[in-house]
Amino acid sequence: MAGHVPEHRLLDVLEGRGASDRAHVEACAQCRARLAEAQAGLALAAGAEVPEPSPLYWESLRRQVSRRLDEESGRRPAFWRRISLGPVLAAAAVLAGIVTFLPLAGRPPAPLPPPQLPAWSALPPAEEDEGLEVLRAVAPAVADASVPAACAGVAECLVDLSDEESQVLADRLRREIGHGKDL
Amino acid sequence: MPSTPAALAASDESAPELASSRRHEDDRDAVAACQGGERQAFDRLVEKYQRDVYRLCYRYVNNHQDANDMAQEVFLKAYRALDRFRGDSSFSTWLYRIAVNTCLNFRASRKPEAAELPEALPDKSQGALERLERDERSRQVREAVTRLPEKQRATLILKIYHDLTHEEVAGILGSTVGTVKANLFHALGNLRKMLAAEAGE
Numbered sequence: 536m537a538g539h540v541p542e543h544r545l546l547d548v549l550e551g552r553g554a555s556d557r558a559h560v561e562a563c564a565q566c567r568a569r570l571a572e573a574q575a576g577l578a579l580a581a582g583a584e585v586p587e588p589s590p591l592y593w594e595s596l597r598r599q600v601s602r603r604l605d606e607e608s609g610r611r612p613a614f615w616r617r618i619s620l621g622p623v624l625a626a627a628a629v630l631a632g633i634v635t636f637l638p639l640a641g642r643p644p645a646p647l648p649p650p651q652l653p654a655w656s657a658l659p660p661a662e663e664d665e666g667l668e669v670l671r672a673v674a675p676a677v678a679d680a681s682v683p684a685a686c687a688g689v690a691e692c693l694v695d696l697s698d699e700e701s702q703v704l705a706d707r708l709r710r711e712i713g714h715g716k717d718l
Numbered sequence: 719m720p721s722t723p724a725a726l727a728a729s730d731e732s733a734p735e736l737a738s739s740r741r742h743e744d745d746r747d748a749v750a751a752c753q754g755g756e757r758q759a760f761d762r763l764v765e766k767y768q769r770d771v772y773r774l775c776y777r778y779v780n781n782h783q784d785a786n787d788m789a790q791e792v793f794l795k796a797y798r799a800l801d802r803f804r805g806d807s808s809f810s811t812w813l814y815r816i817a818v819n820t821c822l823n824f825r826a827s828r829k830p831e832a833a834e835l836p837e838a839l840p841d842k843s844q845g846a847l848e849r850l851e852r853d854e855r856s857r858q859v860r861e862a863v864t865r866l867p868e869k870q871r872a873t874l875i876l877k878i879y880h881d882l883t884h885e886e887v888a889g890i891l892g893s894t895v896g897t898v899k900a901n902l903f904h905a906l907g908n909l910r911k912m913l914a915a916e917a918g919e
Contacts, residue, residue, distance in 0.1 A: 541900070542899070542900040542903040542904060543895075543896045543897075543899035543900040543903065544899075545903055546899040546900070546902055546903040547899070549903070549906075569907065572906075572907045572910045572911070573903055573906040573907050573910070574906075575910045576905070576906030576907055576908070576909040576910035577878070577906050579859050579909060579910060579913055580859060580863070580874060580878050580879075580906065580909055581878065582852075582855065582856065582859065583855070583856040583857075583859030583860050583863070584856055585773045585776045585777065585860070585879075586776075586782070586853075588772075588782060593765075593768055593769065596764075596768050596772065596786065596789060596790070597761065597764050597765055597768060599790055600764050600768075600790050600793045600794065601761055601764070603790065603794055604757065604760070604794065604797055607794070607798075608757075
């Protein structure tokens with residue numbers, strides 16, 4: 536544009552510099568019009584703000600970037616970034632449970648394995664059996680309960696009782712020890 | 719954001735150099751820590767620059783969703799390339815360069831623009847009406863900016879909305895200060911012409 540001020544120098548004038556070109560601009564209608572148009576453009580541009588996202592957005596953006604970087608580097612995300620996975624993991628556990636146990640629900644119960652008897656007795660010898668003292672204390676009351684005299688211990692004697700004998704003994708014990716209260 | 723010619727010029731002349739130098743020093747430390755394997759240092763850089771990057775992206779695409787996607791992409795690219803950053807320019811200049819390139823690539827590959835959602839629900843009160851008019855003017859200007867030629871658009875966005883110096887803009891765009899000034903002058907004139915034509919002036 537021969538004879539007129541080039542654009543980069545007109546911008547200097549617009550910015551308040553370019554004193555050497557100012558006289559020309561004031562005298563030249565064409566340069567003045569170009570300058571006025573750029574000034575109007577600047578006023579328009581300056582007023583056009585970007586809508587501000589929610590203040591919470593910035594934290595969210597930072598976390599998204601951080602999570603993606605963790606994923607890329609194969610690192611396990613920090614706990615605070617995994618918190619939101621909690622409900623998903625819980626749902627997955629429930630689903631896994633359903634998938635595992637649902638097919639079993641319609642089947643008849645499996646037969647119980649035969650009881651494994653210990654090779655040794657967990658019961659104390661008769662002379663150390665604390666229950667013996669109790670039994671002696673109520674002996675008069677259970678005299679007719681026909682406790683075998685040669686039993687190895689109180690517990691074993693009780694095991695050997697018939698249902699009827701057990702019932703008689705239990706009733707007597709309730710009365711004598713519990714003084715009428717339910718034991 | 720410089721809203722007057724004087725402010726536009728001031729952003730070049732009276733930048734607080736000490737604060738700027740300290741900022742660049744902090745960035746250099748953070749970059750060095752990242753390069754040494756300290757990932758949290760990059761989180762700090764994201765926190766520091768996410769607003770600038772998001773707003774730059776928004777100026778290109780004019781909607782939040784795409785701006786969000788692009789902003790994330792910019793930081794991921796920066797992180798991947800961080801080992802190659804040698805500090806020849808400031809970190810912010812380098813990051814802006816990545817952001818501008820990401821925006822240009824995105825625009826080149828994107829599908830036709832979806833209509834932007836209104837920024838506010840209609841409200842009949844006097845203040846709200848003025849606000850709606852202002853928002854609508856802003857939207858028209860932003861939309862016109864996206865239609866500027868590539869170099870003019872990048873120059874205008876970086877200079878007007880990110881308050882960078884002509885030298886910084888030239889560094890980001892790989893251009894000269896003279897070209898940046900000429901592009902900015904053309905961009906401002908074209909913006910005015912486009913908006914005047916739309917308004918039927």
